[in-house]
Amino acid sequence: MNKKQKSIQILSERLRPGLHDVDRQYLESCELGDDDLVRNLLNSGRVSPDQEDTQGRTALDLAIANGHVSLVVFLSGKVGPKVIHQGLLCAVENGREEICEILLENSIYQSTLKENTNEYSSIEGIMSSNGDKVSEIFDDDSSMRCKTSQLSEMTIKKMLKEALIKAAIRNNFQIVQMVMIKGASVDIPHDYFCSCKSCLDEQTRDYMVFCNRRLDTFRALASPAYISLTEEDPVMASFFLSKKFKQLQVMETEYKSTYEELDSQVQGFTLELLNQCRTSEEVRYLLDSPENDESSPESFPLLHVALQMEQKKFVSHPKCQAQVSALWFSGLKGMRHLNRFEFLMLSIPLGMVILPILSLVFILAPWSKVTLLLNTPSTRFLSYTCSYITFLCLIVLGKIQFSNMWVSLGCDQTTPISYVIIVLIFMWIIGWIWEEIKQLFDQGAINYFRSVWNIIDSLMLTFLLTSFTLDFVIPIRLRSAMAFHQLNYNVSGENININQLLFCYEVGEGASYFSPDNQCPTSTVGVDWMPDWIPDPELIADIMFSAGIILSIARISFIMPANETFGTMLVSFRRTFGDLVKLLAMFVLILLSFSCGLAALYAAHVCQTPHFQGFSGVIFVLIWSLLGFGEGNTPVLNRSAPMTSITNNPSRIELTEWFGYAIYGVYVFAAIVVLMNLLIAVMSNTFQEVQDERDTEWKFSRTELWMTFIEPGCPVAPPFNIIPTVQNVCTAWKKFLSICVSCRKHKLKINKKRKSKKRLDEEMTYSPSCPSSRQSVMCALIQRYIVQASREKLESDEDASEDRIRRLIERTSSRLDKRLDEITGHVQHVDDHVSHVDQGEKDIQQMQKEEMKMTNLLLKTQEKYREMLQRQWEEGQMFRERRLQEVKSMRGQREHLLQQHMFEEARRLEETIADTLEEADYIPRTTLA
Incomplete structure (x- = not known):
């Protein structure tokens, strides 16, 4: 083929001939819903049922777009499988649930796949209503099978998957449910850096098509309709999708805005589910773990997941915050009235005096009522805050103000208060280390080091322990080294034994280690630290303490989220x-x-x-x-x-x-x-x-602070947490005696019982049982969300329906005007040729009279038809306004009943409101016969 022939072929493809009058009449009749004319044209064989207009729309697409159900049923038996699938996609895009149900019952969708596979595939270029590329599914050898309406399993799966993706993107619950009943599903796309053969082939073929498929798949997965109908726990699934979208924002920066919208969509879905909760019990079931049958009163596992995945809007939701506050003030409900940062600051000095006494009582008598007081989250927070501030004061005094106390450990005489302070410092450090070790074992290394506060705590305790250990060891080791050499020096005219530090002599003269006047010794002994490449341990201790005290004092900011102003400043x-x-x-x-x-x-x-x-x-x-x-x-x-x-x-x-x-x-x-x-x-x-976003940010940071103390833990703060209680000692002694007394036979019996019980539990878990309470609550929330989403969609489609009816009236009027112009032209043509007709004048005049009568009759019919349309439209509007006014009045009555706690009457009134809304949504339709 030469260049000229190729250019002629290209131009012939571009310059397609226009539609014939019969084809145009056929397509217009399908658009207007004239069943009789369409049947006559198809039965006569003058037009093809697969005829397309200049925009690539078939007759079935036009009938679907205008909602002509009877015409769709007729045409679906005349067109081929490719046009039927194209019509299904058109019905999905236009939200025609009834038509989708009719088309899915077609024979081409009957053979469906029962099993889900992990293969990532989708339809390549399915032709949609906006004129996309024709599908490659029906090409080559598949065309023969299309004629017999027998497609392969993989082809049907791809067709249904494409329809499911389009329906999920438009968040149409009913259509998604219809398509999924046929066995369709959406698989999660492969990783962005996946190097499998299918991903590499698709990227090589067309990278843009590959990216668009990924985006469409993620849009379908993020659809509330798809999540509600496929996930056992929609909230948890939304959390993981949100985390996935945040990761993709970093990797696929060219589509960052798209992933941000999807992230906002799934977060909004979780908020809507939370809004559907009507009682505190439903909120507790929602925040509980999916494995638990009953709601846990101590902690909410789902809330921990939300904190880890930074679902700030979900955590800061008022209903979620109400449950967290109830746990925080459990046992001390009167503290809710004192929930101010000023009261917290005033309670810290009082707690530094009272809480040590209560902690000792708990250690000696853990079964007393003091345990209930200390085990409340707010009291634990106050206890740990007071303990930490006391610890800071102690280490600052012991290292900075009374630094000579550590040197006195190398003397023959050391005051008892020095030992007391040193022991308290090490007890506090060991207590905080023990708390961090327990937290590390409970959370795991990954979750533990994910928090910046935990990293600061680890570094702080490491620095302080190293510093105080060196301060404790250096004087003792230096004294032993000097005692080993036994050297005498004459300093200031006196014989001084060098195995005693010079500072010890000033102490012996009656000076106090804790006196601010005794900071500098009056005499020194020159010591050369050898070798030079080994660092001075005293210098290391000072450096470690400097770094540790900076982190320690900065760590006080962990209580800042308790106040809104300081918490926002911290963020x-x-x-x-x-x-x-x-x-x-x-x-x-x-x-x-x-x-x-x-x-x-x-x-x-x-x-x-x-x-x-x-x-x-x-x-x-x-x-x-x-x-x-x-x-x-x-x-x-x-x-x-x-x-x-x-x-x-x-x-x-x-x-x-x-x-x-x-x-x-x-x-x-x-x-x-x-x-x-x-x-x-x-x-x-x-x-x-x-x-x-200060309210969201503050409540999220405050919840992180509160949940650390809401979790079960030791009621007492360091250093009392390292002291074993009487209950722990008794429990350990009983376990020891039971181990010593129990024999092997007894152990075998116990093991048999445990095995039988375990087998019974496994049988019960694998046996079908009734759904748990949490699953029932989740189903109820999803049903409420679907009803609310449907109502909102109807309200949003009101303007669109009015515009659609208005366009239909204008189109009908234009076609009537066109027909009148044709009749007028024909009358004028007859009048022009009357003078040239000698014979049959009476017949011509009679024909003219009949034509005029027909014209007048048609004009009157048109006017009556317009009046009828206007009257029906006004009656529909008045009917809807009356119903909406009744709904508004009943909603006010329902609010009044709710305020009076008459919930049963309010529920019945709510059902009446729903029925009234359904009646209000009915608008009489008018068509031109």
Whole structure:
């Protein structure tokens, strides 16, 4: 085929001929729903049932789009499988549930797959109502099977899967249910970095088509209709989908906005399910674990999952917060009236005095009522806060104010209070370490180190334990080393034994270790630390304590979420610190570039400048200049000092200074003017985002704080948690005696009983049983959500239905006007030829009279028809307004009944409201015969 023939073929494909009058009449009749005319045209054989218009729409598509059910039933028996599937997709897109049910009963969809497979596949280019590419399913050898309406199992599965995806994207519950009954399902797409053969082939064939398929599949999976009908626990499934979409936002940045919308959609679905809860019991069942049959009063497993997956809107929902608050104030409901940060600050000094006494009572008598008081979450929070503040005060006094106390351990005489303080410090450290170990075992290493607070606690305790251990060991080891050498020195005219530290003599004179006047000794002994490459342990102890005390005091911010203002500030600090880290990379790039330039420029003038001396010196100067400690004459050189240049040209100093001022000025402008203001702008934006969602952010952080104390744990805080209680001792002693007394025969009997019980439990678990209470509540919530979604859809479609009826009336009127113009033209044509007709004048006049009568009759019919349409439309509107007014009145009565706690009457009234709404949604339809 030459170039000319190829161009002629392309043009012939583009310049398709228009529709014939018969084809246009056939398509218009299908659009208007004229069954008799369509049947006559098809029975006559003048048109093809698969005829398409210029937009690629078939007659079946036009009938489906306009809701002509009887015509769809007739045409479905005339067209081929490809047109039927195209019509099914058109019905799905237009939300025609009745038509979808009719088309799914067609013979081409009868042979369905019973088993779900993990193969990721979808229809390639199915032709939709908007004129997409024709499907490749019906090409080649499949066309023969299409004629006999016998398709393969895989082909039917692909067709149903495509319809299911489209229905799920439009969130149509009824159509999704119809298609899923046929055996269709949607599989999760493979990983983004999957290298299997199918993924590689699809990416190689067309990467854009591959990405669009992934997006459509994820849209279907995120549909509330699909989640409600396929997942046993829709809330948990929505959480995992939300986490998946957040991960895909990072990997597939080109579709970040799409995944953000899907994430917002699934989170909104969980909020809607939570809104459907009518009682506190339903909320507790919803927040409970799917494995539990009864709601746990102590903790909510689903809430822990929401916290881990950062479902902030779900956690901060009022109904969820109400249950968390009920757990927080359980046992001390009077504390709810004192739920203010000021009362917490006032209760801390009081708790530091009372709670140790209550903790000792719990250790000695754990069965007393004190246990109920200490085991409440709010009391545990207050206990741990008081214990932590006491611990901070103790380590600050023991290390900073009374630092000489540790040196006294190397003396012959040490006051008892020193041992008391040291023992308390180590007991507190061991108690906090024990708490962290229990938390590590309960949560696991991954979940434990996922929290920033746990990492801070680990580092803080490591630093403090190392520091105080070295402070405890160094004086004792130094004293033993000096005692081993037994050397005498004459210091200040006295014989002093070097095996005693010089500080011990001042203590022996009556000075106190804890006196602020005794901080510096009057005499010292020179000691050279050997070897130099081994660090000084005393220096290590001081460094470790410095790092530990910084983290310890910063850790007090964990109580800030208890107050809304401080909690929001803490969230803002976290976000802005993240912004600072992001901009730090740009600052490091600018710093390195200008440091290298200035270091190279002043390499020959190292002796003439006190600032730009080498690469490290330049970096030091530029960093301090960024913080506002730079000098304006930094690039100036000392002309009296020698140069290290080969040419040794004194005139180059001025040019060096001038170029140094230029580079230094550009650096100051780029780093201070640009980067600093950019950082301020980014921080302001982040702070404003937090302020916009301050209620959600604060409640989420507060829930994280509360749930750490709501979880079951030790009622007493460190250091009392390392002291075994009387109950623990009795329990351990009983277990020990039972182990010693029990014989092997008794053990065998117990094992047999356990095995039989375990076998019985397994049989009961595998046997069909009635659904649990949580599953019943979940089903009820889903049904309520479906009803509410259907009502909202009907209300949103009111305007669309009015526009559709208005367009139908306008289209009918235009066609009537066109017919009248044709009749008028025919009358005019007859009038023009009357003068040329000699014979049959009377017949012609009679024909003209009949034509005029027909015209008048048609005009009157048209006018009556328009009046009838207008009258029916006004009656429908008045009928709907009356029904809506009745619904509004009944809703007010229902609110009044609810306020009076007359729930049964309110429920009956709600059913009456639903029936009235169904009556109000009926609008009489009018068609042109």
